[in-house]
């Protein structure tokens with residue numbers, strides 16, 4: 001069996017260090033908002049190249065609390081429009097609607113699955129106040145162009161980096177392009193904790209400061225509350241796990257790139273559309289997605305060969321029951337992607353034998 005992603009095996013590589021760090025935190029008697037979190041925030045900001053990283057409980061909160069902080073700062077208000085790719089994972093959109101902002105769904109580029117400058121520009125109205133580019137599957141969006149558009153129209157940019165830790169353009173990493181960025185450290189992400197965790201990166205000291213209050217009941221100082229905040233903290237054990245995993249992130253990304261490169265060069269089947277080859281550095285291959293008609297056929301064919309695949313994602317946000325006011329057929333590119341997309345096994349510990357088995361199976365598929 002070739003698993004889609006074997007988290008147990010991935011973390012087993014570091015088990016000694018992870019267990020030692022766990023013991024250290026247990027023995028410290030201090031479990032929330034302490035040295036481990038501060039250390040990880042410093043390390044992660046340095047990794048991204050930003051002035052600040054603020055740890056929160058998960059990726060959804062990273063996005064939600066950033067938009068909330070901009071409301072507190074008077075930069076956004078209820079009803080403002082936020083441009084977001086229609087084919088994103090629903091969390092990007094939940095962060096917008098949770099803040100009573102209006103998501104404006106924009107069709108992605110068919111080859112990169114990300115926002116493109118042309119369609120983004122076309123979606124801007126007098127109510128548009130922000131753009132939320134999602135670096136889907138690990139490929140960074142065209143940030144230089146999107147930042148130009150944002151500057152011209154005085155828009156805020158919040159990057160959704162939940163799938164793209166370390167992806168970069170011109171040596172500048174994701175998380176350092178927009179005015180702020182939300183990261184998830186859900187266990188299956190490229191930088192994964194051993195539980196839920198997330199962070200916001202930014203170069204804006206005022207934003208970082210408000211976020212630090214919002215995640216902790218709206219409080220900068222114990223028992224004094226400046227905002228109606230929430231409880232969304234990144235606890236010490238997870239911060240300690242992340243400090244260890246962060247040291248190996250770039251090496252793991254290189255392993256992911258090797259697998260992806262093998263898939264890109266060796267899969268030759270006209271029935272299968274491969275992802276577009278990108279400039280070195282732009283893609284961190286959180287997922288290797290192909291497109292195929294009659295996806296169910298291929299899924300069961302691969303399953304028979306012992307190859308596990310997943311679909312990211314089967315139902316587009318605008319046709320989910322959670323959201324009303326959209327209709328099927330409204331976003332045809334998005335709907336086609338959701339119908340045809342399929343993620344192949346890919347992990348930093350996948351061996352060449354496994355990669356070749358996937359390649360052979362796909363090349364045999366008729």
Ligand SMILES: *Cc1c(COP(=O)(O)O)cnc(C)c1O
Pocket residue numbers: 058059060061088089091092134160162163183184185186196197198
């Ligand atoms: C995983 C993910 C999130 C949410 O992160 P959580 O930590 O699970 O809350 C947001 N956006 C995208 C694109 C994601 O893949």
